[in-house]
Amino acid sequence: QITLLHGSHRVGKRSDAAMEKWRGYGLGQFIHWGLYAIPGGAWNGKQYNGAAEWIRSWNGIPKSTYDSLNYSFNPTAFDAKAWAKTARQMGAKYVTFTTKHHDGFCLWPSKYTKYTVKNSPYKKDIVKAVVDAYDQEGIDVILYFSVMDWNHPDWRYDLKTKEDSIAFERFKKFTRNQLIELLTNYPTVKGLWFDGTWDKSWVKQAAFADELETEMRKLRPGLIIGSRFRADENGKRHFDSNGVLMGDYEQGWERKIPAKIEDVHGNDWDCVMTVPENQWGYNAAWNGHIKTGNELIEMTARCVSMGGNFVLNFGPKGDGSIRQEEIKLATEIGDWMKINQEAIYNCEYAGYEKQDWGYFTKKSGTDKIYMVVFNVPVSAALRIKTPPKTIIKKAYLLADTQEVFSPEEISGDEYFLHLKKREQSKPFVIVLETAKAEKGNGTKYEKAKI
Numbered sequence: 010q011i012t013l014l015h016g017s018h019r020v021g022k023r024s025d026a027a028m029e030k031w032r033g034y035g036l037g038q039f040i041h042w043g044l045y046a047i048p049g050g051a052w053n054g055k056q057y058n059g060a061a062e063w064i065r066s067w068n069g070i071p072k073s074t075y076d077s078l079n080y081s082f083n084p085t086a087f088d089a090k091a092w093a094k095t096a097r098q099m100g101a102k103y104v105t106f107t108t109k110h111h112d113g114f115c116l117w118p119s120k121y122t123k124y125t126v127k128n129s130p131y132k133k134d135i136v137k138a139v140v141d142a143y144d145q146e147g148i149d150v151i152l153y154f155s156v157m158d159w160n161h162p163d164w165r166y167d168l169k170t171k172e173d174s175i176a177f178e179r180f181k182k183f184t185r186n187q188l189i190e191l192l193t194n195y196p197t198v199k200g201l202w203f204d205g206t207w208d209k210s211w212v213k214q215a216a217f218a219d220e221l222e223t224e225m226r227k228l229r230p231g232l233i234i235g236s237r238f239r240a241d242e243n244g245k246r247h248f249d250s251n252g253v254l255m256g257d258y259e260q261g262w263e264r265k266i267p268a269k270i271e272d273v274h275g276n277d278w279d280c281v282m283t284v285p286e287n288q289w290g291y292n293a294a295w296n297g298h299i300k301t302g303n304e305l306i307e308m309t310a311r312c313v314s315m316g317g318n319f320v321l322n323f324g325p326k327g328d329g330s331i332r333q334e335e336i337k338l339a340t341e342i343g344d345w346m347k348i349n350q351e352a353i354y355n356c357e358y359a360g361y362e363k364q365d366w367g368y369f370t371k372k373s374g375t376d377k378i379y380m381v382v383f384n385v386p387v388s389a390a391l392r393i394k395t396p397p398k399t400i401i402k403k404a405y406l407l408a409d410t411q412e413v414f415s416p417e418e419i420s421g422d423e424y425f426l427h428l429k430k431r432e433q434s435k436p437f438v439i440v441l442e443t444a445k446a447e448k449g450n451g452t453k454y455e456k457a458k459i
């Protein structure tokens with residue numbers, strides 16, 4: 010343990026109500042929208058394969074021409090209420106929305122720069138429209154904010170000269186002003202999702218970022234900020250120099266999911282995921298593998314089974330409409346969630362040994378276990394290895410509670426659930442109502458030995 014002034018200020022999970030609610034979301038929506046949605050991954054008729062929201066940074070793209078896209082931003086099909094309905098239909102409990110991505114274009118009328126939606130044909134406050142629409146649907150809002158800002162003259166990648174430092178001091182004030190502005194304009198938002206914080210210039214600002222995080226938390230008690238906002242005074246990010254998680258949850262799972270429970274180190278975490286391999290902003294040409302509804306349902310169950318949230322990204326088009334492929338996925342996931350949401354919302358790591366057929370989740374604060382089944386074995390027997398002293402009182406299909414199972418005990422704390430032969434086209438959930446055994450270890454097997 011080394012002494013740190015600007016490391017993590019908390020060990021272990023937050024236990025307040027705001028974080029408990031966040032922990033129980035299970036499924037969220039990410040929305041990447043901005044000027045990059047206008048070119049949609051193409052420029053002068055040439056389609057590029059990189060992440061479309063990074064097009065300004067690619068070779069051959071005239072930066073000043075890109076920067077002038079604010080004068081053509083007029084999303085006539087933008088309808089925040091329709092977006093929120095799609096999210097509700099999918100079963101998302103929260104949305105993370107890009108207020109400003111790396112290109113610096115602000116989707117709210119910030120007082121601190123001209124590079125905002127106010128100076129576009131559209132004019133209106135998009136962040137407000139999204140916050141209000143999602144609030145009305147009962148879906149919590151988290152604001153995505155990129156510290157790195159390619160448009161701002163005082164942004165620096167590193168601080169090499171005195172001039173750099175003078176400019177960056179102005180940039181730090183600008184960043185603080187925008188963050189206080191967002192938290193003031195949109196007081197109902199539950200958190201901030203930071204990005205663009207890996208460059209040396211920002212990593213060197215441990216004290217400033219620490220103070221700013223403290224100021225934001227004071228302004229908005231309960232505010233949720235992940236591990237990506239700030240580095241400690243040794244430049245350590247996500248985990249400080251003592252290996253303690255920075256911020257309220259681990260934000261490192263970008264387009265990847267932990268392989269096993271040990272990899273989450275007992276922390277809260279979210280996984281943010283794209284539908285194609287790597288497109289956050291709208292790209293007209295989706296190439297490579299496009300994830301299916303079943304794949305995304307499995308990722309959701311996998312994240313929840315290890316105590317995390319799964320956040321699926323949508324990249325609306327330049328006109329503000331959501332592409333058909335994403336609507337279709339939201340509908341498919343939503344149809345499944347309507348039947349099985351009990352196994353996802355307010356659930357956590359069950360402490361059961363992972364089995365090949367799928368994932369265990371546990372309803373927080375109860376002994377109710379869910380088996381989210383994806384791969385029925387040829388034996389049609391689902392193996393269950395319970396923690397010691399566990400009694401399985403009842404086992405039944407969530408979608409049809411009349412379909413009851415009697416677990417066959419095969420050894421101490423180990424059972425088979427025998428499924429009737431059935432065709433499985435969608436994952437399904439089996440509920441285990443369990444209890445702690447008073448004496449012994451609660452299995453018939455144990456009694457047999459006595």
Ligand SMILES: COc1ccc([C@H]2[C@H](O)[C@H](O)[C@H](C)N2C)cc1
Pocket residue numbers: 041060062063204205263281289
């Ligand atoms: C350098 O590699 C990066 C940097 C930033 C990203 C950004 C994406 O544009 C998107 O906003 C994602 C959430 N974020 C990590 C992705 C890859």
